[in-house]
Amino acid sequence: MHIQILTPAPPGSRAGNRATAERWSRLLQKAGHRVSVVTELSPEPCDVFIALHAWRSHQAIREFCRDHPEVPVITVLTGTDIYHHQHVFPQDTRQSMALADALIGLHHQVADDIPDVFRSKLVTVLQSAGLIAPAEADDGHFDICVVGHLRDEKDPLRAALACHYLPENSRIRVFNAGKPHTDGWQRMAEAEQAGNPRFQWLGELDKPATDALMARSRLMVISSVMEGGANVVSEACRAGLPILASDIPGNRGLLGNDYPGYFRVKDEQHLAQLMSRAETSPDYLSQLHNHVEALAGGFVPEAEQTSLLLAIEQAIANSRQRISPED
CATH class of the missing domain: 3.40.50.2000 (Glycogen Phosphorylase B;)
Structure with missing residues (x-):
């Protein structure tokens, strides 16, 4: 599959969401998929669309769903989405949740802080990290x-x-x-x-x-x-x-x-x-x-990859149900 990941953070940025997008790109490529990380909507067709930020990416999510109703969409909920934007900008943020075929939360308690109607779409993906070898500590401090x-x-x-x-x-x-x-x-x-x-x-x-x-x-x-x-x-x-x-x-x-x-x-x-x-x-x-x-x-990469692939499977299943509910 060709998977597009949309993040507002540009290439070279050290913002956390840029790092997440690029790490997911590597994990999905290892699973055999082709992945593009973009900062705005691309005319290139894709099989799955993943958008980081429900609020910041709202316009892009809405336009993508309008133009490509057959493509599964995943919205990734950030901390500002959950604890700020859905309360300050509820219409846009929650519409991004509603349009998504699956939602990704990055910790185990996200379900407690989003509307009940969206919880069945939620998949938890814990972000992974590499090993850091400890160095000798300064005993004087x-x-x-x-x-x-x-x-x-x-x-x-x-x-x-x-x-x-x-x-x-x-x-x-x-x-x-x-x-x-x-x-x-x-x-x-x-x-x-x-x-x-x-x-x-x-x-x-x-x-x-x-x-x-x-x-x-x-x-x-x-x-x-x-x-x-x-x-x-x-x-x-x-x-x-x-x-x-x-x-x-x-x-x-x-x-x-x-x-x-x-x-x-x-x-x-x-x-x-x-x-x-x-x-x-x-x-x-x-x-x-x-x-x-x-x-x-x-927090190992293998666990993050497994959860990410599960979110994609759920999005695909939900999009099929959305397009052909009688099935």
Whole structure:
């Protein structure tokens, strides 16, 4: 089959959804399909159309369904789709869900946050990650990484703010890797770095440099206020890197309700308590490590490929039923 994947993120972008589209392209090609990753509708015919973003891709989804009613359509629900756009722009976002023959959610709790009528279309696809070999840690410090672009949804400076509540003898340092989405975010990161000796903003890193940062870190903080299923969680689990995560559905849907490393959203004092506990309690750090290690098998490429192919099968079956309901 020829499969088209539409993403708003252009070639060369380090946006998560570009990475997802390109990774899916590789997985589907390994399964024997021909795949095109596009940023706008293509005149080239295809057998399955996958659109990342229900809201951002709404116009393209609507036009594709109008012009190619026989082709199965899959809409991928991002965090902003689920937790923001379907409430602020309900008509467009939910129409994209309605037009789709299958929906892809990137964590296990997506069904709880979309309208009941669409749940039967939903297939969960957990994003995979490669292995990252751990590097020797700096025994003089307890380094924590934050990996994610500087934008409102990520709340990226929360770990830096938590540093102000740590004991003076703490060995914690926080390293933040991410591109600022606005000049305002860049100014905030630079100002925090200037006034916080425990914090360093690294800017946008390429994949090898990001992997190296994770490899030498003792802990990762994921402080987002909304997530559709962050690939950085998959990467940390595969690396055996313990996580402290904001208590949101997108994190619980990957780490599980029993994960012991959640902190209250936007609560840097609570986060500081957990950071300090991880630094000073080997038992607690081991508990976090054991949890992520146990989850790592769910984030392998083979599992992601299997789920992705299942979503395609469901879309094809639903489109046939839509076109010939009497069958």
